[in-house]
Amino acid sequence: MSVELNHLGASRSEELRLFFHADELAWAVAGTTSPNPAVGCLLLDDTGRIIGQGATQPAGGAHAEVMALADAQTHGEDVRGSRAVVTLEPCNHTGRTGPCSHALAEAGVARVDYLFADPNPQAQGGADYLRAHGVEVNGPALSPTHKEDEPPTQWVPIFAVETWLTSAVHLRPHVTLKLASTIDGFIAATDGTSQWITGEAARRYVHEDRARRDAIVVGTGTVDADNPRLTARDESGQPMPQQPLRVVMGRRSIPDDAAIHHPPGQALHLREHDPRVVLQEMHSRGMVDVLVEGGPHITKAFLDAGVVDRIELYQAPSLLRAGQPSMIAPVNLSTSMSDIRELNPRQMRVLGRDTLWTLSR
């Protein structure tokens, strides 16, 4: 998903700053909310002072708007006449919790600014409900776009709620493909060794990233070759509190004593090589956000299936000169420059000596 700025008027930079603040609250809970979206909400009084903030709780718990209202009330703030700034259109749906649109209207919130529209047919309608109950509603401030012929020229930051938006639209988990290479494009030496292409800071970031995902996907080939644990570990090597499900796809058997099975119960072997089927299975288990850390063949399969939403490219400031030549298994294609597929650059992060470039489609 790529996003496009719209509906932002003269106060655009101030409005964006508030959305970025709300998005920070959302990032703090990313990885803990599925199947619900990671959303952040601010409440401001009429001077613009922040009187409440909240983010989505784990499934079954309160949504961001309700958390922000509770936060304000806990601090003795009067929420009547306040303005809510929220990264997703308030839901209008009674599930395990009541609709946020009702909670906001009942609390007397006067204005709601939201970043993205809710594409979920069951939950949408929050903006209409609020308007019908006398609340001023502004949004969506950003719209997803898929116009491949008009790529946005600005680098739009990555919002925490985007993975869920993709999942709600495509009815499958959002897929991030992790790639890593030297600057000359190699992923491993000719003898197959590939450890430590990137440095300590990049490796630490991979673990933080894993902790924010619902699942990590690799192929049986990676389990055979590298026997990875795929857990999210902190600097001292200890498992982080939040762990993604570890999914191995492919028809080959994996040994019972593979590292991925320790600690037990967090790994799943799907005897399937079609990414669409694998994603369907994960979607049915409530997974919204998966990270594919497979080798060139898994990478190729996901690209060929057209289900890659985001690419994270780790690059080491190194030359290898000869090695395993491609991050993606070779395709036997004749190409011309007209076949190039443009992605949208979203973020460039410096991780020690390495860089991480995040791109979306």
Add this chain to the structure above:
Amino acid sequence: MSVELNHLGASRSEELRLFFHADELAWAVAGTTSPNPAVGCLLLDDTGRIIGQGATQPAGGAHAEVMALADAQTHGEDVRGSRAVVTLEPCNHTGRTGPCSHALAEAGVARVDYLFADPNPQAQGGADYLRAHGVEVNGPALSPTHKEDEPPTQWVPIFAVETWLTSAVHLRPHVTLKLASTIDGFIAATDGTSQWITGEAARRYVHEDRARRDAIVVGTGTVDADNPRLTARDESGQPMPQQPLRVVMGRRSIPDDAAIHHPPGQALHLREHDPRVVLQEMHSRGMVDVLVEGGPHITKAFLDAGVVDRIELYQAPSLLRAGQPSMIAPVNLSTSMSDIRELNPRQMRVLGRDTLWTLSR
């Protein structure tokens, strides 16, 4: 060349800020000073106010220190007791101009802070001369380092004088290798088309970059395949005032009507395929800073000869999936991860949708 911070005490960030300011002056003249270094100089009074600034003039003209003294005097400032901040040790050599060390001492400058030591045996000794004449001298603030086993962890900015320093130490021009690829590492489609991998902003930057070089080097193969002009052109396609010499290396003939010969007189065909010989010839013509824009074979030749000082990697946010596989002509090597060659990341620049990563050895 990689550089290492040293000798910077408690006032380090303030001192660095002054050196960066002086370096900005130097960058403004980069490409116009060869065979002399592009140096910048500030003069400050005892309150820290800048009273003069200057940068190296074209060969035969004044050096940065003399320009800064003249600038201060033009504005009626008293330079006695002032502090000079200069990006290279003041020269102690009478060439086409007098020694800067003498000019500073005679003007009554009380303190000189310099960034890099002068490695040129003919010109060095400026710091000693100044000390012997009662001037407080601090420097060098940075030292070039070649310790490959201990790569610096910080990203040190690129200083304008570095190309000249490398040239002075190795007695050949400093070599920057320009590479461009998609994120999956391709430089061209399978049909050989390669135009427009990167976007407008990156193409504009290439021209600005060329204008700061003494020469651009390509192989006869590139002339055959692309028939490039290799001029530095502005946004409207007009040649910039400062043009690099265009050097074609290789034993094959190039057609008289090749674009590189228009306008005439700025291209040189060296019938040679050894980068060291080509660089020697360019060094004898006073060239300090060359940009190699060749294809995979020229790239390989310069890397194999061990004469690549800096790499500029342009990357487009695009996937090609299949294409000409390597930025560097393949080498028939067996590699292990222990063969990896670590470079030093120096700068990451966003150019529209593309990125430019600059690395040095």
